[in-house]
Amino acid sequence: SLFLLPATPRKVICLSDWKYRHAGLMALSAIGEGCHQQMEGILNEIVNFVLLFLQDPHPRVRYAACNAIGQMATDFAPGFQKKFHEKVIAALLQTMEDQGNQRVQAHAAAALINFTEDCPKSLLIPYLDNLVKHLHSTMVIKLQELIQKGTKLVLEQVVTSIASVADTAEEKFVPYYDLFMPSLKHIVENAVQKELRLLRGKTIECISLIGLAVGKEKFMQDASDVMQLLLKTQTDFSDLEDDDPQISYMISAWARMCKILGKEFQQYLPVVMGPLMKTASIKPEVALLDTQDMENMSDDDGWEFVNLGDQQSFGIKTAGLEEKATACQMLVCYAKELKEGFVEYTEQVVKLMVPLKLITSLWWWVSVGLDCFISLIMKRVRVAAAESMPLLLECARVRGPEYLTQMWHFMCDALIKAIGTEPDSDVLSEIMHSFAKCIEVMGDGCLNNEHFEELGGILKGKLEEHFKNQELRQVKRQDEDYDEQVEESLQDEDDSDVYILTKVSDILHSIFSSYKEKVLPWFERLLPLIVNLICPHRPWPDRQWGLCIFDDIVEHCSPSSFKYAEYFLRPMLQSICDNSPEVRQAAAYGVGVMAQFGGDSYRPFCTEALPLLVRVIQSPDAKTKENVNATENCISAVGKIMKFKPDCVNVEEVLPHWLSWLPLHEDKEEAVHTFNYLCDLIESNNPVVLGPNNSNLPRIFGIIADGEIHEAIKHEDPCTKRLANVVRQVQSDSFDKLQKLINFL
Template sequence: MSTDFAPTFEKKFHQKVIPGLLMVLEDDQNPRVQAHAGAALVNFSEDCPKPILVQYLNEIMAKLEAILSAKFNELVEKGTKLVLEQVVTTIASVADTSEEQFVAYYDRLIPCLKYIIQNANTPELKMLRGKTIECVSLIGLAVGKEKFIGDATEIMDLLLKTHTEGDLPDDDPQTSYLISAWARICKILGKQFQQYLPLVIGPVMRTASLKPEVTVMDNDDMDEVSGDDDWHFVSLGEQQNFGIRTADKASACDMLVCYARELKEGFADYAEPVVKLMVPMLKFYYHDGVRTAAAQSLPCLLECAKVKGSSFLQGMWEFICPELLKAIETEPEINVKHEHMYSLAKCIETLGKGCMTEDSLKELLRIVDAILKQHFERAVERLDKRKDEDYDEVVEEQLEDEDNDDNYTLGKVADIIHALFVTYKEDFYSYFDHIMGHFVKMMEPDQPWSDRQWGLCVFDDVIEFGGPSCIKYQQYFLRPIAEGVSDKNAAVRQAAAYGCGTLAMNGGPAFAGTCAEVLPRLAEMINDPESRLEENINSTENAISAVTKILQHNSASVNVDEILPHWLSWLPVWEDRDEAPHVYGYLCSLIETNNTVVLGPNSSNIPRLIAIIAESFHRGAICQKHPVAQRMISIIRQIQSSGEIFQLCVNQLTAEQQVALSELLNE
């Protein structure tokens, strides 16, 4: 129930479930019941919103610590380990959800857990040791580097000792726990983990290179291992099944991705052997997770290899590119295909202009063209199925899943086009012309909302990265952008509003008239009574940002002073972190130049301006290190130096705003 009905189940029934499970955890007479209670608590805490779980943290941890201590003694006296294994896993799960709140229990738990890792050396305790290794690394990730650093070296030494004292056999349960723990510790330590790389890379590479174990099983044999995620089955008839066991290969591949992502140039020496391992695994059809990890690793490995020089990097890309293009075209699983497409987009962005040869660019456009043709064909098929006499709720559910998959595929196509525009700017126009018709069609009013959304996103890139040259496409994008601002769907409105803003910033003076024409539509969207609802807030903030960009960058046909009071009344914004710097940057410019409309007669708007800035920091709208945030802080300090006016302003703030302001000024 915790898993199937998450997170509604957790939100509604936490008051019943958590105390109930804690009560059953005390059933010392029935260890299996205790273990199941611990397992159920794992399921519950995994999907439980953090603020809810934290309310019960003291009760949960008091119980788990007591059981850990009692069962540890029981292990020493009687050798029973069932409940102990489970409790260690439950502690790990609770730490994972509670994150920094778990720091209060760290000092009491870690010594006991380290003792288990040190002393659980016999074959029958391998699983307990593996789960304890997992627990310690998850606690480290939860509490963060500052708290964990004191134990990190000792824990890494304990884990490495396992391998240096003799290689573990491939089927040792500790292997997967060790490999995952090293990756978590790498995430915690960052660059400081580099010293351990020569020691851990061997076992991880060996596990990632494992050949799958293939066997034929009858139904009874299959039932015995059916709960094991490492096994995948293909039926060969009524009684026989083709079983493939990929052991820990997928998780080892994930760990290599983690090392490359976290260590960057620190992983450069391993980039070549890892890329030679990963590229062929784009076709490892036994396991989706392996192919996914192979795709995810590629942009990270290219990033690592940059320090090796451009010719090394180019050679690596020549090895990757044709295989990645083939994999995108032939991948049978739609979710994995999406990963391959996203990987290609990231590779192009990582390498920059000139990375694609003429031939590879043509091949990519041929593949994208085929994907988009299939998209429209499938949409027609679904339309026919909805008119079919066999159409019912079950069919509709299946069709909705297909709709969602297609929507996601369009998103990945947009990622690739975005990467090409970011990299090649207006030089990509001549290639874009070959597939442009698809995106024009997607923006037609009778298309589904997801088509309209992604069509607009692609033309947003045409404007943003092509600059004033985008005028050659204006016949295609002007009407959809202007009408999209008033669309019923929030995602379409957001893409259209972003287009208005980028037209103002990047389109040049030729679009001054268009900017003036879309202003009333943007204002209407922002002033709608439901504009700040959760489902509308992002499109609304994009509209506010679009108005900002028009006022700041393309206001030749606009009366700025007339619009500024309305604009000011729409602040603060905080939801869209990408757009917030544009809005607050403009606000700073207006204050810094003593704009009379914004400051008000006799500076009467200052309390309101301080409240906007305080609320933006309280909501985390903008990172404190951002140059715009620094300008906002300078403005606050300047007003602070003017004496008692500042204190009057502060007194009018909410308690949260006062705290945010106080933290800013005490930095």
């Protein structure tokens, strides 16, 4: 594109005819996504240049400049926001004051939405006062214009801007809540005319997003009024036309209200569920037409077509598809938030969702030839259907094991079939993840011999396909047409394959954790392929996930796991100091579970692993962002060796070093293990840990306080209570830090 040369856009856009300036800016908006790499190096110059045109005398040029800023904010997020927040926010707010042109004002607000949606919270907070001031004053003016003149374009965008700012600011929006809520409620209550339905829908969205941002305690003062307004709209739901924009906004708003109110939302389900199920059950209208009939159907009918040959076309009507996808996602939300409170609806939702995983997956072959937007919507439906399965099982658990088992039987065959047939990798990964979570919910005995046989064949096929695809990519890299663009495509394929590999690991993890050593004979069908993953010449993601699978075998199938030691122990020990931090982390975790669960056979290997773990921990870059998780797993593994295999190590010698490496911040699971061991040592009055005359107590209390500050352990975890008790037992008024910690706990 000519616009990739800095001088060229300046030359074209600065021509005297406003049409050239408009066209140049619109072209600049269109090329960002496709020319991301080329534009990034000159983005500072481009942004400064485009901002000048927000002052252009012609409104269409100002409109185009807003469009370019908004599009770049999306295409280059979040780097765009980090680099240009000061100048862009100020320029857009100033442009929103353009009272002489509604379209420019509205587009400036739209660009602000794009900017704030992907803006890190920390960057937005300093601008909150100024943003709120401008948004509120504009809303007041435009609300008066709506009443007096009936104009609504800018108000629609401003309401969405307010919602976007609140969504990003979260609890920091609390001081501004009372400034906006009365006016927003007024709009919902009074904007009942047909021409205002989009404004009303956006305002409903805004109210629910603000409620979610500020939290239940603040929102409760208006919750009753808001619920009554929503209920009134819901009662009139049957009177709304199929394409009424309020429908999708209402469905999403109910889900947010569910998140805000929690269990209290259950009382509204009888009103909400009927229309929601109706929307989720929409069956898209399809047709097989000859070419002549297809050409006779106008675009206004909302049909999309894909050619199946010279004479025939397959068509699908798009009306209601997006609402269907949103409704399915909301059903997932209700199941997740309400749990047993949703049990009355689990059966009908399961009967809706299970077929959606399979039937719509068959449409994928057609949808790839349709408009990309339709394909994405259909993908959302299938993903929501898959995601709902384990959540619905959790909901149904309250009705007892027999009911739960019946529901699982309805799901299980369909899930396994979908894993074997789903062609879209994004949907496939969600189905595999869902299946793994379902097994965790159901536990030992949920799969019969036929299930295991079919599943084993499918997983074997996925692993063989993984290796085959890697070989094919290597062949393509030797092709004469190989270039940067081809490599980018191959890397995308590789990322997709690796993600499916992670889901194979998820399924095996759920099976090992549920069935323990009983499942090992079945697993041996896959063993050669897993061993191949951890060969030294394999890419690091293969070795990472191969080690993770053997970690699970050691953790859940010991002592029987040791019969596979010849396949994985040496690679695992060698991987502790691997160049890849992900591989180091998987190996270190494996040593930890070896010490904790592995039994006597693993003792020599724990001893051999110790100096390797220490080498990683003491390396100069051990705590850098890319290395810290691997390092913390090494620290945790040293702790587990001392706790569970103390005869493999000189505990008194290692313990002071281990204490100096604490606390752990990043890996929450390993932090719990580490703090529990620290509690063990303090409760047993370990002299090495406490030091002479308890001289180490300030250091210990500092570790505990630091872990609390960084939220290393969740408050509901029993370890938190242990830490509080430890602190109280040895409290001393001489430690100010201790007193603060006690008050906090």
